[in-house]
Amino acid sequence: MKTSNTINTDISKGSIWFSLLNVIFCVWLIIRGSYDLTDNYVYQRLTVLYITIITLSFSILAIFYLAHKKEHPALFYSFHTVIFLMGLLWAVIIYILLNYFNDTIISLNLSIITLLPATIAFYTMPIALILFSAPIFFILIFSEFFLRDFFTGLQLTGGVIILFVVTTAYYILAEWYERATKSERENQTLIKTLKKTSDYDSLTGLKNRRSMHSCFESIKNRIPADIFIYAFVIDIDFFKQYNDTLGHIAGDKCLVKVASCIKNAVRKDTDNVFRFGGEEFVILATGNADFDPYELAGRIQSTLKLMALPHPSSAVSDYVTVSIGGAKGHDQLSFDTLIQQADIALYQAKEGGRNRAEIITSNKP
Numbered sequence: 001m002k003t004s005n006t007i008n009t010d011i012s013k014g015s016i017w018f019s020l021l022n023v024i025f026c027v028w029l030i031i032r033g034s035y036d037l038t039d040n041y042v043y044q045r046l047t048v049l050y051i052t053i054i055t056l057s058f059s060i061l062a063i064f065y066l067a068h069k070k071e072h073p074a075l076f077y078s079f080h081t082v083i084f085l086m087g088l089l090w091a092v093i094i095y096i097l098l099n100y101f102n103d104t105i106i107s108l109n110l111s112i113i114t115l116l117p118a119t120i121a122f123y124t125m126p127i128a129l130i131l132f133s134a135p136i137f138f139i140l141i142f143s144e145f146f147l148r149d150f151f152t153g154l155q156l157t158g159g160v161i162i163l164f165v166v167t168t169a170y171y172i173l174a175e176w177y178e179r180a181t182k183s184e185r186e187n188q189t190l191i192k193t194l195k196k197t198s199d200y201d202s203l204t205g206l207k208n209r210r211s212m213h214s215c216f217e218s219i220k221n222r223i224p225a226d227i228f229i230y231a232f233v234i235d236i237d238f239f240k241q242y243n244d245t246l247g248h249i250a251g252d253k254c255l256v257k258v259a260s261c262i263k264n265a266v267r268k269d270t271d272n273v274f275r276f277g278g279e280e281f282v283i284l285a286t287g288n289a290d291f292d293p294y295e296l297a298g299r300i301q302s303t304l305k306l307m308a309l310p311h312p313s314s315a316v317s318d319y320v321t322v323s324i325g326g327a328k329g330h331d332q333l334s335f336d337t338l339i340q341q342a343d344i345a346l347y348q349a350k351e352g353g354r355n356r357a358e359i360i361t362s363n364k365p
C-alpha cells in the first residue's frame with residue numbers, strides 16, 4: 001500500500017472517514033436497538049455484530065497508521081480482508097433486520113448509508129468497493145426476491161434507487177478522479193519542462209549560469225578531502241569579429257559547436273559544463289593531486305583545432321580558438337571567489353596573446 005503520494009493520502013483519508021462513519025452508525029443502531037427492539041436474543045446478536053464492525057473500523061485505522069510507517073504487502077491484503085468482513089457483517093445485519101424484524105425501511109436506509117460512504121471512500125480502489133458492496137447487494141437481492149413471502153413495488157424501487165445512487169456516485173467520482181490525475185500529470189510535465197528550460201541554455205543545451213552555484217555546492221559536499229574543485233572559464237577569441245564577418249546565425253552555430261567540443265573534451269561523470277553567458281563557458285571539474293588542469297585545457301584546444309572551424313577575422317589563427325582561465329578551489333574558497341580567480345586567469349590568457357590557458361593553482365581564501 002503506497003502512502004507516499006497525495007492520491008494515496010486521499011485514499012487513507014477516505015478510508016479513515018469511512019471507518020468513523022461505520023463506528024458512528026453502529027453506535028446509533030445500538031442506541032436505537034436498546035429503545036425499539038423487543039426480541040432480546042436477536043437484539044443481543046445484532047449488538048455483537050455492531051461491536052465487531054466497530055472493532056474492524058478501528059483495525060482499518062490501525063492498518064493506515066502502520067502503512068504510513070512501513071509499506072508492506074501484508075497491510076494491503078489485511079485492508080481488503082477487513083473491508084470484506086465489514087461488508088459481510090452489514091449484509092448479515094440487513095438480512096436479520098429484513099427477515100426477523102421485517103424492518104424494510106431501516107434496512108434499505110442501512111444499505112444506502114453503508115454503500116454510499118464506501119463508494120465515496122473507495123472509488124479509486126474498485127476491489128475494496130466490490131469486496132464491501134458485493135455481500136450487501138447479494139443479501140438484498142436474496143432477501144427481497146427469494147426469501148420473503150411477499151414482494152412489493154416499494155422494495156423494488158428501493159433496491160433500484162440504491163443501485164442507481166451507488167453506481168452513479170461511483171462513475172461521477174471516477175470521472176473527477178480521472179480528470180484530477182490527468183491535470184496532475186500535465187502539471188508535473190509542465191513543472192519538469194519549466195525546470196529544464198530554467199536550468200538549461202536553449203541554444204547549446206548546456207546547463208546555464210543559474211544552476212552553476214548549486215552544482216558547485218553539491219560537488220563540494222560530495223568530494224573527499226584529497227579531491228579538489230577546478231573552475232575553468234573559456235572564452236572564444238575575437239568572437240565579435242566572427243559575428244561581424246559571418247553574421248549572428250553563423251555565430252550561434254559556432255557557439256553550439258564549441259559547446260559540444262568542450263563537452264566532448266571533459267570527463268562526463270565528474271565534470272560539468274555550463275554556458276556562462278555570451279561566448280563564455282564554464283567547467284566545474286574535480287581532480288586529485290595528479291590532476292593536470294593544463295592537460296584538460298589542452299584537450300579542449302586540440303579538440304577545437306581538430307574541428308577546424310574557419311574564423312576569417314581572427315588575429316591569432318585561421319580557425320576558431322579559445323582562451324582559457326582556470327583556478328583551483330579549496331575548502332575556504334567560495335564559489336564567487338573561485339570564478340573570479342578563473343576570470344583573472346582568463347584575462348591573463350587574453351593578455352598573453354589568446355588561444356592559450358592560464359591556471360591559478362595557489363589560491364588564497
Ligand SMILES: Nc1nc2c(ncn2[C@@H]2O[C@H](COP(=O)(O)OP(=O)(O)OP(=O)(O)O)[C@@H](O)[C@H]2O)c(=O)[nH]1
Binds near residue numbers: 238350
Ligand atoms: N551569435 C551570437 N553572438 C553572441 C551571443 N552572445 C554574445 N555574443 C557576441 O559575442 C561577442 C563577444 O564579444 P567581445 O566580448 O568583444 O569578445 P571577443 O570579440 O570574443 O574578443 P576577445 O574575447 O577579447 O577575444 C559580442 O559581439 C556578442 O554580441 C550569442 O548567443 N550568439
